[in-house]
Amino acid sequence: MKLAYAGRASGDVDATVTITARAEQPLPGFDLDFRGPKITELSVDGRPATFTRDGQELVVTPAAGIAEGARFTTVVHYAGRPGPLKGDALGTYGWIPSKDGAVALGEPDGTPTWLPVNDHPRDRATYDFHITVPSELQVVANGTPGAVAKHGATTTYDWSETAPMATYLAMVAIGKFDVRRTETGGVPVITAVDPRYAGAARKLERTTVAAMRWGVETFGPYPFPTAGGVIDDPPLDYALESQERPVYGGFSPGERFIVHELAHQWFGDSVGLRDWKDIWLNEGLATYAEWMWTEHKGGESAKSVFKRYYTQPGASPVFAPPPGSPARADLFGFSVYTRGAMCVEALRERVGDKTFVRVLKAWAAQGRAAPVTTADFVAVAEKVSGRRLHRLFNAWLYQKGKPKKW
Ligand code: ARG
Numbered sequence: 001m002k003l004a005y006a007g008r009a010s011g012d013v014d015a016t017v018t019i020t021a022r023a024e025q026p027l028p029g030f031d032l033d034f035r036g037p038k039i040t041e042l043s044v045d046g047r048p049a050t051f052t053r054d055g056q057e058l059v060v061t062p063a064a065g066i067a068e069g070a071r072f073t074t075v076v077h078y079a080g081r082p083g084p085l086k087g088d089a090l091g092t093y094g095w096i097p098s099k100d101g102a103v104a105l106g107e108p109d110g111t112p113t114w115l116p117v118n119d120h121p122r123d124r125a126t127y128d129f130h131i132t133v134p135s136e137l138q139v140v141a142n143g144t145p146g147a148v149a150k151h152g153a154t155t156t157y158d159w160s161e162t163a164p165m166a167t168y169l170a171m172v173a174i175g176k177f178d179v180r181r182t183e184t185g186g187v188p189v190i191t192a193v194d195p196r197y198a199g200a201a202r203k204l205e206r207t208t209v210a211a212m213r214w215g216v217e218t219f220g221p222y223p224f225p226t227a228g229g230v231i232d233d234p235p236l237d238y239a240l241e242s243q244e245r246p247v248y249g250g251f252s253p254g255e256r257f258i259v260h261e262l263a264h265q266w267f268g269d270s271v272g273l274r275d276w277k278d279i280w281l282n283e284g285l286a287t288y289a290e291w292m293w294t295e296h297k298g299g300e301s302a303k304s305v306f307k308r309y310y311t312q313p314g315a316s317p318v319f320a321p322p323p324g325s326p327a328r329a330d331l332f333g334f335s336v337y338t339r340g341a342m343c344v345e346a347l348r349e350r351v352g353d354k355t356f357v358r359v360l361k362a363w364a365a366q367g368r369a370a371p372v373t374t375a376d377f378v379a380v381a382e383k384v385s386g387r388r389l390h391r392l393f394n395a396w397l398y399q400k401g402k403p404k405k406w
């Protein structure tokens with residue numbers, strides 16, 4: 001994608017996005033998801049295509065049908081001011097203006113606010129970013145940095161995400177940053193911190209490196225070419241595990257927050273979901289990683305955290321709703337994270353520590369071979385442990401109220 005950002009005053013972008021795809025069936029036409037500004041041109045395989053927009057649907061009819069198996073290229077040119085989604089239980093996300101620029105955070109369905117995509121977690125692609133900004137600003141995105149080309153008043157930053165990535169993990173941060181670079185185990189670690197959080201820059205870098213070392217021992221090889229993190233200023237009070245470079249929105253993250261987002265690089269970004277309803281696989285495992293980190297550091301054990309939560313009444317938000325198939329508004333709710341992590345502790349207690357670590361490593365080792373479901377996790381846990389575990393997962397993921405027997 002080529003995207004020029006005019007600056008904070010107008011907030012305008014002028015973008016040309018090139019999407020290369022393969023038709024899995026004969027296509028007389030196709031839909032993309034896009035809520036962004038006015039489209040001025042759209043072509044497929046070099047020929048102008050007709051299109052209509054209906055809410056988020058961008059319905060494209062190419063001049064000629066596309067044959068099954070064919071690779072085709074769609075180019076979309078648009079210009080105007082993108083904006084965030086906000087107001088519902090999911091907070092503010094998508095293209096979010098910041099004090100000095102903007103930051104794009106997609107999870108779950110915010111990426112179409114600024115980028116035309118097939119917005120589904122299982123449709124992954126590599127990304128090339130060429131982003132032009134006023135020269136007093138910088139750009140940080142997913143993956144590996146490339147050229148920085150200054151042409152007087154504007155500067156173009158290249159970044160490339162070479163590992164297939166779900167749309168919701170696509171991230172761009174435009175603004176003024178304190179950028180730091182280090183490496184661990186041969187993996188470049190690039191962090192960028194808004195000046196307002198200047199005091200947190202060293203800690204973000206140091207903790208990210210420490211958590212990566214621990215993550216590699218605990219989950220297996222780090223799944224991407226680079227790592228890092230961004231602290232930006234919009235007061236979002238959440239973080240997002242954007243691939244290779246999580247973003248912390250408007251706060252200085254503590255160790256456990258950093259561990260959580262880093263754990264998502266294995267669980268969520270590399271091993272990625274087939275469907276949003278299985279979001280506990282991301283959030284339960286990342287929350288459990290926090291508990292393991294605290295235990296590893298000599299703090300409270302995961303077993304004790306589990307016990308503390310287990311004494312809560314059945315109607316408490318720890319237990320309701322069951323985390324296995326949440327409604328949209330509950331995707332990032334307390335029970336998905338906490339009861340999801342309790343499910344993981346229940347598994348650990350059932351199979352024992354050694355087998356449990358083998359389950360985690362086997363789960364991470366699948367990498368991005370294919371998008372995953374809860375049934376896949378149960379199958380891996382059963383295979384590695386040699387036990388029947390359906391009752392345990394049923395009780396912890398799907399049954400209403402506090403699980404009593406599993
Ligand atoms: N996956 C993120 C995390 O666990 C949370 C994303 C929340 N998204 C949102 N729109 N509120 O850190």
Ligand code: ZN
Nearest residue numbers: 260282283286
């Ligand atoms: Zn998370």
